[in-house]
Amino acid sequence: MAAMKLDRFDRRLLNLVQDDADQTAERLAEQVALSPSAIQRRLRRLREAGVIQRHAAVLDPRQVGKPTFFLVSLQVERERPELLAQLRRWLAECAQVQQAFYVTGEADFVLVVATPDTEAFDALMLRLVAENPNVRRFTTNVALSLVKRGLAIAVAEDGDE
Incomplete structure (x- = not known):
């Protein structure tokens, strides 16, 4: 699938909603210099094209x-x-695996895993090995x-793609 052509308004909008997806169309319009209805149309187009894959809540681990x-x-x-x-x-499919990357180098995959404690992590890894021979x-490195922590991708706002 070819990448969607993004103009400077799309790029600015993507950076803003990555920072806070709960902003109203009116608030976004003030920052992007477009009308609220234009913002809504652009957001819908970006979602339909798969540029915006989903909205998620970021929780405070504490x-x-x-x-x-x-x-x-x-x-x-x-x-x-x-x-x-x-x-x-x-x-x-594993809820505890927050991120998984297929990588080059000594390892084949690098994972970010979050569990309540080391016992839960140990049980998860035993299951991983048992179910994936x-x-x-x-x-493992313990943080x-x-x-x-974040998933934002810096979108260059100058120039068209």
Whole structure:
């Protein structure tokens, strides 16, 4: 699928809604210099084109039980397409896996995992290995503190694509 052509208004709008998707069309219109109805049309077009995939609430970990965050590097035994597809499905369906990247280097996948505690993480990893025999090994780093968390992609606002 070809990338949607974004003009400077689209780019500005995307940066604004990544920062706060709850802003009203009126508030966004003030910042983008378009009418509220034009903002609504653009947002609908960006959603329909798949540029905006979803809206999500960002929670404060301290308010919801202070989960422990783990950075996990996975190595697989074989990189056969069907085995990788099975592992990708498992990772995508696992609620505790916040992010999963297929990467180059020593590891094949790098994961961001959030669980209530180390016991829950250990149980999750035992299940991962039991249900995915192609996982050869994994290494884990425990996050000591949260410095920055986000999913925003900086969209260059100058120039058209």
